[in-house]
Amino acid sequence: MNRIVTRPKITIGFIPLLDCAPIVVALEQGFAAREGIDLILVRETSWANIRDRLIVGHFDAAHLLGPMAVATTLGVGHLQVPIVAPFALGLGGNAITVSTSLWEQMARRGATPGANPRVQGQALARVVAERASAGSPPLTFGMVYPFSCHNYELRYWLAAVGVDPDRDVRLVVIPPPYLADSMRAGQLDGFCVGEPWNSVAVQAGVGTIVTPTTAIWPLSPEKVLGCRASWADANGARLDALIRSLHHASVWCQDTANHAELAHLLAAPRYVDAPAELLLNAISNRLPLHKGAAPVALENFYVPASHHAAFPWVSHALWFYAQMVRWRQVEPQQTHLSSVAGTYRPDLYRRALRPLGITSPAEDVKPERFFDEAAFDPSRPCPDS
Amino acid sequence: MGEPSLRILLVDQNAARAAILEEGLREAGHNDITVVREMHGLLRRIVDLDPDVIFIDLENPNRDVLEQMFQVSRSVRRPIAMFVDQADTETIRAAIESGVGAYVVDGLQKARVKTILDTAVSHFNAFNRLRDELERANQQLEERKIIERAKGLLMKERGLSEEDAYGLLRTAAMNENRRVADVARSIVSLVRLLK
Numbered sequence: 001m002n003r004i005v006t007r008p009k010i011t012i013g014f015i016p017l018l019d020c021a022p023i024v025v026a027l028e029q030g031f032a033a034r035e036g037i038d039l040i041l042v043r044e045t046s047w048a049n050i051r052d053r054l055i056v057g058h059f060d061a062a063h064l065l066g067p068m069a070v071a072t073t074l075g076v077g078h079l080q081v082p083i084v085a086p087f088a089l090g091l092g093g094n095a096i097t098v099s100t101s102l103w104e105q106m107a108r109r110g111a112t113p114g115a116n117p118r119v120q121g122q123a124l125a126r127v128v129a130e131r132a133s134a135g136s137p138p139l140t141f142g143m144v145y146p147f148s149c150h151n152y153e154l155r156y157w158l159a160a161v162g163v164d165p166d167r168d169v170r171l172v173v174i175p176p177p178y179l180a181d182s183m184r185a186g187q188l189d190g191f192c193v194g195e196p197w198n199s200v201a202v203q204a205g206v207g208t209i210v211t212p213t214t215a216i217w218p219l220s221p222e223k224v225l226g227c228r229a230s231w232a233d234a235n236g237a238r239l240d241a242l243i244r245s246l247h248h249a250s251v252w253c254q255d256t257a258n259h260a261e262l263a264h265l266l267a268a269p270r271y272v273d274a275p276a277e278l279l280l281n282a283i284s285n286r287l288p289l290h291k292g293a294a295p296v297a298l299e300n301f302y303v304p305a306s307h308h309a310a311f312p313w314v315s316h317a318l319w320f321y322a323q324m325v326r327w328r329q330v331e332p333q334q335t336h337l338s339s340v341a342g343t344y345r346p347d348l349y350r351r352a353l354r355p356l357g358i359t360s361p362a363e364d365v366k367p368e369r370f371f372d373e374a375a376f377d378p379s380r381p382c383p384d385s
Numbered sequence: 386m387g388e389p390s391l392r393i394l395l396v397d398q399n400a401a402r403a404a405i406l407e408e409g410l411r412e413a414g415h416n417d418i419t420v421v422r423e424m425h426g427l428l429r430r431i432v433d434l435d436p437d438v439i440f441i442d443l444e445n446p447n448r449d450v451l452e453q454m455f456q457v458s459r460s461v462r463r464p465i466a467m468f469v470d471q472a473d474t475e476t477i478r479a480a481i482e483s484g485v486g487a488y489v490v491d492g493l494q495k496a497r498v499k500t501i502l503d504t505a506v507s508h509f510n511a512f513n514r515l516r517d518e519l520e521r522a523n524q525q526l527e528e529r530k531i532i533e534r535a536k537g538l539l540m541k542e543r544g545l546s547e548e549d550a551y552g553l554l555r556t557a558a559m560n561e562n563r564r565v566a567d568v569a570r571s572i573v574s575l576v577r578l579l580k
Contacts, residue, residue, distance in 0.1 A: 046448040048486065056478040079477070145449050146456040173453035175446035187425075329456065 007033070008238050011040045012225075013050045014063035016272040017176065018195040018282055019089045019223045021262060022304060023063055024271050025249035026242075034248075035241040043270065046175065047145045054226065055081045060235070061242065063089065064226030067147040067320040072226075073343045076147070076330050082339075084232045085224035086348035087243050088312050090250065090304040093222055093282065094150055094213040095198040096157065098190040099183050102127065102139065103208040103290070113289050114296050117211045117371045121161030124210075128168050141165075142174040142182065142191035149222055152323040153213040154192040160372040166327070180204045194222065195282035195302075196274040203278060208290040212298050216371050219300060219307055221316040224344075232348065243352035247310060254305035259283045308361055310349070315365040315378035317344040322381040332382050340381075391493075391501065392417045394436035396427070398445055402512045406440070409508040415501065428454050438498065439488040440505050448486055455488065476502065483509035528566035535569035538576050 010032075014020040026032045027039040042058075044050050047065060051072055054062045069085045072078065098106065102124075111123035128139060143150040155165040165171055174182050174191065180201040182188040191201075192213065201207030214220060225246060232239050252258055263280035266272045272279065281287050283302050286295035303309045321340040324330040341364075350360045365378040377383075393415055397403040403420045410418055419434055421427065424447045431439075431454065441448050476499065480487055483506045489498050532554065539550035554572075558565045 045444060045446040048448045048452050049443050049481075052477065052481050052486070056474060056481055058481070079474075146453045173450045175449060177446070 007036055007038045009038045009040055010060045010238060010242055011042060011058070012061045012063070013042045013044045013053055013059040015044055015047065015050060016274075017063075017093075017197075017223075018266065018272065018279060018302070019093050019304075020063045020271065021253050021266060022089050022246045022249040022310075023225075024266060025252055025262065026245040028265055029249065029252055031245040031248040031252070032242070035245040037238060037241045037245065039245075047148075051078070054083070054228065055079060057228075057231075060231055061225055061227040064224055065145060065148045066221055066224050066316060067149060067152065067324070068145065069224055069226045070317050070320050070340055070343050071147040071324070071329075073229075073339050074330065074336060076324065082229035083226050083343060084229045084345045084348065085226050085312050085317070085343055086232065086239065086345040086352070087225040087246050088221055088310050088316075089223040089225060089246075090253075090302070091219050091221060091307065091309045092212070092214040092301050092303050093194045094153060094192060094220075095195070095287070096154060096190060096192045096210045096213060097183075097198045097201050097207040098124075098210050099186075099188065099207060100205070100290075102189045103210070106210070111210070113208075113293070115211075117157055117216045118161065120210045121157055121163075124158075125161045125163050128163050132168065138169050139189040140170045140172060140187065142172055142179055142188045142193075144176060144193055145173060146329065147320075147324070149213075149220065149320075150192040150194070152320065152327075153216055153220065155323070155327060156370065157211075157213075157216050160370075160374075180206055183207055195287075196272065196278045199278040199281060199287060200274065202288055202291055203275075205291040209287060212287075212301050214298065214301050218369065219303065219309075221313070224312060232345075239348065240352035243349060244356065247305075247353055247356070247358070250305040250310050253283075254303070254309075256284070311361055312344040312346050312349055313361075313364070313366060314341050314344045314346065315368055315376070317341060318365070318378045318381040319368055319376050322376070325382050337381065390417050391415060391437040391497070392434060393419070393501070394431065394434055394439045395420045396422075396424075396439065396441040396445065396447070396451070398422055399442060402442065402509070405512050405515075406505060406508045409504055410501070413501070413504050424450060427451070437490050437493060438501060441486045441488075442509075443481065443484045443486050451488070479506050483507075484513065485509045528569075531573055532566055532569045535572040538572060542576075 012023055014023055023041065027041060032039045047068060050062050050064060051068060053059050069083045072081055072083045105127045106123040109123040109126040111120045141154060143154055158165045163169060176193050176197040179191050179193055179197055183201055184206045198209050202209060253262055259280060263276045263283055266279050267274060267276035281295055285298050285301045287298060288295045317340050321336065325332045346364045353360060368376040393410060395403055395406060395418060407418050407420055421430060441451055480502060485505050487502055487505065535554060536547060536550040539545055539553060540547060554565050554568055558568045
């Protein structure tokens, strides 16, 4: 008798960015198959599509912006569907890039290549102030989505150096593949995005990297694996297998011995579709800051597994919520806090990895520290509201 | 009737699909339709047009740009993603499957919006069918060409009649459990390598 063994299938949507790596590696290096699941990966063109296709069940899980998981659970501006994030797809990976002409103006006011975010930000603040007094139009900065770490990191940095992100500059959303072209066309003065899109602008000679956002918020979070809470409830064993395969994939990504292969894998047209050498720079924590420059070492820029990078800290979700309140994307309500905290699910992470003997952090929250010496206290996420 | 007509904005990079939907909406009695293919300056257009309903194709990465405009702009009547009501998941699923994203301003009568969305979904589906048929037709045409070339090569190299050449192709395909067009493709590329 013929017995066809079929493994349970899990369909995952992703956006072509460096941090989709653990999902791709879980499939390509066989970690998912070893956990007894088949992954079907679907490349998407917008975060709105990722959210909608996750909500209606086209996707079982998705490569998701951490803040988008929280916003969807709260139903901010869209259908309210509880989402859970039981696994983080690494830390860091973002940078802020400005056009070569803005960089020249900043350099004349104290910015230097590779300087800390305060020095760079103060130079930018001077440019912004001088433009305002000269009656020039405000600078335009791009980011990828309103509910994204890129939006909040950019805003945090601007506000910390005295630039009001809503009044003193214009913030616009531009899809990552269009950023370098928009900058060349003079429509953008700067942007905050994940790799390889900063390096693409540098390589094209249109942008200079001002700072990695890991210098603004060390060990800062980024994307998560998100799924509908109802799917997670109904498919516990399948989700555990997925988390374990992503864990193995993240550890594989962290290993320097695999970096060249990882860059090559991600470069394929069906995944990130970007030059392997650009991806390899980011993966090995070394980026040229402007065209022709030697790569500069960036501390903890690409962190897929170490420092408990895959642990879904509830303090990250609370910080995102605090930013939604701070920038008036949402009216704060006391009931929100438990929904926000319930989106990030360290309990599911621990449950899946316990059989592997992995020691997970015992706490669900930790204080978060920023470049301006400010600390975020997760027990009081919105002290002013 | 008597209801004021709805202003509809259609953002689609595909001119043929936009034309099909525009015609469908006009047939359904909607005459106030604007089609936009360029994202540059879109916020200005939206402010000027003040649309009640916005459609955008889901292949368009600029969907994220549109959502941010609704977030930040105080000059736009705030459109919301279609149907924030839980009961409408089926409608949303049908829209997403057909490849259209929809936004409406708050407060529109739901039945009216539903009719208009159904029109959009059915025309997007019709377009998808047309596109599939066209792809199939192109593929068939390509296969017919490659079989002709393989036949020609066999006739020349082995001195066969057209009928015998085709018979040989078909037998080879049956023996190897492949399609005639695939066998023909192998022959053509092999001969190219040998020359």
